[in-house]
Amino acid sequence: MKQKILIAGAGLGGLTAALALLRDGHDVTVFEQAAQLGEVGAGLQLSANATRVLALLGIDDAVRQIASVPAGKQVRLWRTGQSWKLFDLGQQSVAEYGHPYFTLYRPDFHRVLVEAVRALKSDAIVLGARCAGFEAGDSGVKLDLEDGRSFGGDLLIGADGVHSRVRQGLFGADAPSFSGCLAWRGVIPAERLPERLREPVGTNWIGPGGHVIHYPLRRNELVNFVGVVERSDWTVESWTAAGTTEECLGDFAGWNEDVQALIRAIDTPYKWALMVREPLQQWSRGPVTLLGDACHPTLPFLAQGAAMAIEDGAMLARCLRETADPRQALGRYQDARVERTTRIVQGSAANTKRFHNPALASAEGALAYVEREWNEARVRERYHWLFDYRVDQVELPPVREALRSDHAERAS
Numbered sequence: 001m002k003q004k005i006l007i008a009g010a011g012l013g014g015l016t017a018a019l020a021l022l023r024d025g026h027d028v029t030v031f032e033q034a035a036q037l038g039e040v041g042a043g044l045q046l047s048a049n050a051t052r053v054l055a056l057l058g059i060d061d062a063v064r065q066i067a068s069v070p071a072g073k074q075v076r077l078w079r080t081g082q083s084w085k086l087f088d089l090g091q092q093s094v095a096e097y098g099h100p101y102f103t104l105y106r107p108d109f110h111r112v113l114v115e116a117v118r119a120l121k122s123d124a125i126v127l128g129a130r131c132a133g134f135e136a137g138d139s140g141v142k143l144d145l146e147d148g149r150s151f152g153g154d155l156l157i158g159a160d161g162v163h164s165r166v167r168q169g170l171f172g173a174d175a176p177s178f179s180g181c182l183a184w185r186g187v188i189p190a191e192r193l194p195e196r197l198r199e200p201v202g203t204n205w206i207g208p209g210g211h212v213i214h215y216p217l218r219r220n221e222l223v224n225f226v227g228v229v230e231r232s233d234w235t236v237e238s239w240t241a242a243g244t245t246e247e248c249l250g251d252f253a254g255w256n257e258d259v260q261a262l263i264r265a266i267d268t269p270y271k272w273a274l275m276v277r278e279p280l281q282q283w284s285r286g287p288v289t290l291l292g293d294a295c296h297p298t299l300p301f302l303a304q305g306a307a308m309a310i311e312d313g314a315m316l317a318r319c320l321r322e323t324a325d326p327r328q329a330l331g332r333y334q335d336a337r338v339e340r341t342t343r344i345v346q347g348s349a350a351n352t353k354r355f356h357n358p359a360l361a362s363a364e365g366a367l368a369y370v371e372r373e374w375n376e377a378r379v380r381e382r383y384h385w386l387f388d389y390r391v392d393q394v395e396l397p398p399v400r401e402a403l404r405s406d407h408a409e410r411a412s
């Protein structure tokens with residue numbers, strides 16, 4: 001049965017869901033608070049579990065045009081720069097998982113999603129539409145915007161990110177705690193860097209109390225930098241708070257010259273406090289559900305936050321396709337996703353200790369530690385289950401009675 005579906009938030013998750021649902025013939029409208037479409041200027045890694053969804057949605061070729069395809073990943077030691085192969089990507093990802101590993105400039109990828117959604121419904125995305133709350137009942141759901149407008153539909157999907165108003169409407173305010181880590185971010189024109197830092201590989205520097213990730217973007221024209229340090233004097237959870245080069249260099253004093261060179265090449269480094277939230281175990285009630293960061297925000301240490309949001313969108317559409325009752329389909333979607341997303345959130349948190357371990361301080365300690373934690377078997381144990389997920393093939397859980405939405409009525 002075709003549904004009238006309202007989506008709060010035109011981020012990567014909301015747009016993926018919109019595309020999947022439009023392709024299935026549902027009538028979808030996406031409400032985005034921003035007055036203009038765009039994405040924060042940063043990088044993104046998408047492993048085969050997520051690029052599989054792009055292929056299912058018919059946008060893999062368009063994304064390939066704007067992606068980089070790293071040949072592999074390596075680990076490097078913070079001071080000496082000694083390196084170890086982590087795993088092969090490139091052809092290896094396609095051979096083993098059927099799909100590539102892409103690294104992308106987020107605004108480029110967002111544009112592909114927007115164009116694909118608009119090609120199916122030109123007015124699907126409503127801008128300047130900040131969701132304030134909703135009313136859910138037996139006959140459907142009404143979404144209220146902050147400017148006083150309201151829109152009715154059969155189902156509502158909260159894809160409105162980590163500070164989700166829809167989640168607040170369902171469950172009240174959340175209580176994040178500070179992880180003790182600050183992330184520095186920057187995107188660098190590749191031509192500013194020496195040849196060795198422009199290689200098409202993903203690099204993960206590990207050190208005591210911090211780590212650095214960098215990888216190519218946009219057909220290797222850009223390089224994405226993320227540097228994480230344990231620091232407790234900055235707790236602002238923002239993608240757009242600017243810091244200074246000096247402060248960033250100070251946080252990585254004593255690190256290898258390659259790390260310093262990357263930082264010096266960034267125009268404006270942005271700093272972002274990493275917060276931790278307990279993953280929800282339920283997020284579908286009546287005609288309302290959540291996806292992406294709205295229900296399982298994660299530390300970025302497995303590079304799976306957007307991948308989860310993308311998988312969510314595809315799984316939600318599949319459950320609606322394969323379940324007779326749409327409200328039961330929302331519960332089934334949640335049940336299909338909760339174990340995997342919880343495991344990712346917990347695995348990402350566990351990587352903080354692994355990447356920042358005090359054993360990395362000395363060269364000898366580091367050697368033994370890397371050989372223990374990054375040997376082939378351990379790496380496969382940590383990553384294979386992530387990349388090998390096939391959203392269109394995993395067995396769906398049984399259909400359950402949909403949870404009633406009573407307590408969520410008149411939520412705002």
Ligand SMILES: Cc1cc2nc3c(=O)[nH]c(=O)nc-3n(C[C@H](O)[C@H](O)[C@H](O)COP(=O)(O)OP(=O)(O)OC[C@H]3O[C@@H](n4cnc5c(N)ncnc54)[C@H](O)[C@@H]3O)c2cc1C
Pocket residue numbers: 008009010011012013014031032033034043044045046129130131132159160161162163164165183185226291292293294298300303304305306307308309
């Ligand atoms: C430094 C960093 C590196 C990362 N690296 C990776 C990576 O390599 N790989 C990966 O998979 N993930 C990565 N992630 C995680 C990933 O970016 C997020 O998990 C992902 O963007 C979540 O998508 P989303 O659609 O759920 O939410 P968002 O991308 O946050 O989108 C939410 C949208 O909702 C809109 N919105 C918010 N409130 C309202 C409202 N009230 N009304 C209407 N609209 C609203 C917002 O404007 C936004 O457009 C990284 C995150 C960070 C911070």
